Amino acid sequence: MKSYIEPEFIVKRDYEKCVKCKVCINECTYGVHYYDDKNDIIRSRDENCVNCHRCVVFCPTKAITIEKNPTQYTENSHWTREVITSIKRQAETGGAILTGMGCDKPYYTYWDKILLNASQVTNPSIDPLREPIELRTYLGAKPDKLELELENGEVLLKTKLAPQLCAEVPILFAAVSYGAVNFNVHLALARAAAELGTFMNCGEGGLDKRLYRYGDHIIVQVASGRFGVNPEYLNVGAAIEIKIGQGAKPGIGGHLPGEKVTQEIAQIRMIPVGTDALSPAPHHDIYSIEDLRQLIYALKEATDYTKPVAVKIAAVHNSAAIASGIARAGADIIVLDGVRGATGAAPKVIRDNVGIPIELALASVDQRLRDEGIRNRVSIIVSGGIRSSADVVKAIALGADAVYIGTAALVAIGCTLCQKCYTGKCPWGITTTDPQISKRLDPDVAAKRLINLVRAWSIEIKEMLGAMGINAIESLRGNREQLRGVGLTDTELKILGIKMAGE
């Protein structure tokens, strides 16, 4: 069948600058560039280009630019190019459209409609350059009350505290599974987490034994496929996260395409080489909150009650009630992943249409748990499109204890959000398990970039806190008085629990 799909991008090569060094040919994993030896010239197959910018960055003479295909269909705000292309592709293949990363639609971002407060005259701001500002965050269940006892003139804590994660910054690296990404990426995340005093989540594909030494900085995940889950794995991590849902694909299971299931991945996941790694939509031992409680306590039993157990859900319409159930089921941490949350592979229709913005879910969950008097029983981590330190500060003021960053972390190490993770050919060496392409990701350089990013955000967070006259991140948590909305309806303001700017 002849394909009616036109190239999405056009590769432009400045032949005055091109020295025919062929770097672009070697760097491109999609076979876009090729050498025409008859005419001694490098040409492009535009239809293969995914706009990943690998050739653009690595071309020594900066001879390459990538443009959106200027040939547009007749202008139509309803039948966009994306819609027309999707229909044509489905008509040609009969398959559901797969994509990577998070929802890319222009709506749903509330962070940009929320503004922060600052101190002026009546309450002094704090200068972070000369005064300490505390970012340390403890994640885990907090007691309803503290019992103290006096012994020989010393005050002792009588209350037994639940296990906690201590993060030096309220920023953790979100779950990306071994298989979705390669070992080098996991290693970089683990090293960066250890250096920063925070945590990386290893995702649902197990943990390579070479990373066990970073276990104190790793949250191990248990998803419905139970890949790589054994007692050693559960005990090596600092905490365990039960993955129920993911913001990029609420309600559906995980899907690691067979192209990425190499020998190494097959071994750790214990599935045949080249087969799709399927995590079913539900955990088949969890059909209710009571069943969830059963798994939470099975994991606590298996780890002697020494580790916090987190439960991750996608932000959906009734997240608040679900979160209440999760808290009551005995989870120590609730993770909410919003509609912008990313993935290595998801049906596009699900990614772009299912779930709700994290800002609204967070505000409603925090409020519900407060109303029920159980907010202290769980910590809340939010994720799904956290792009900057400002998003972090706004999230914490809305009620989060900490955030997970996934996409931002991958962008720091090279990702350009071309959304083709599912092909397993990531030219930046990130979402590929091909041993040759994986070598492109230098774990030392990547760890350094991750550390730099989180350090930079930490400085900015301290600046924002100081400006508000707050010297500890704890004092910002749920402090919605520091937030004001612009361009929001009364209902939106009410759900976010914030006032309109000017109020």
Added chain:
Amino acid sequence: MNREFSHEGRKTLDAPGPVMINNGVVTINAANMHYRDLNLLLKTHSNLAKRINIYNVYGQRYIGTGLRNNVEIHVYGTPGNDLAAFMDGPTIYVHGNAQDGVGNTMNSGKVVVYGCAGDVVGYAMRGGRIFIRDDAGYRVGIHMKEYGEQKPVIVIGGTAQDFLGEYMAGGILVVLGLTLSHGETHKAKFVGTGMHGGIIYIRGQVTHVGKEAKITELEENDVALLKPIIEEFCSYFNFNIDEVLAGEFKKIVPLSTRPYGKLYT
């Protein structure tokens, strides 16, 4: 650094119940005992004891969960859900029926049940063996895995219900139909749905197989594989191996290693 809070995770054993130790055999009376206390006793004693007998088990969950040694545990009564979950090594004999989640994500070891078991036996099982004398419930062997030498085995002496071996990626699942009357077929539907690895052997007639799996006849190497497994099963429950092997066996295997490869573009 993340463990700055002092934490004593377990309930202290105010009334641990009578525990007797005699010549390496630990006997626990579990009547009125919370599962946390019972499991703490198991963890405490299982590294030294040769054998642990637990009497008066009334539905306590997680017996053997997360245990990582080679102790032999005999359970008298009815253990609760998630028996032997994440277990790594021990052998558990259940002298009675078991409930849901036997051997959930079990890594190695053995579970022998002298009775029936509930749903999701051996969910995502990674190694070791489970032998159920009588019937089992729904979703037995779902998501079983294997790699190299690590190959889990489940044998159900009687029959099992729907979604047997769903999403199976490895291992061996055997259903013998010994509780069925003459001519009665297995009722399980959607057997092997989404299966992409492993083998299911069924003695007797199965009528409804998932569209990702197919029923075939046994070959010589299947018999060689199956015989020692059934021998072991018969040795626990005093069945006559020849009579069991005389039945008609079918094999269910995946149609492809990528059942959902064509679903997406």
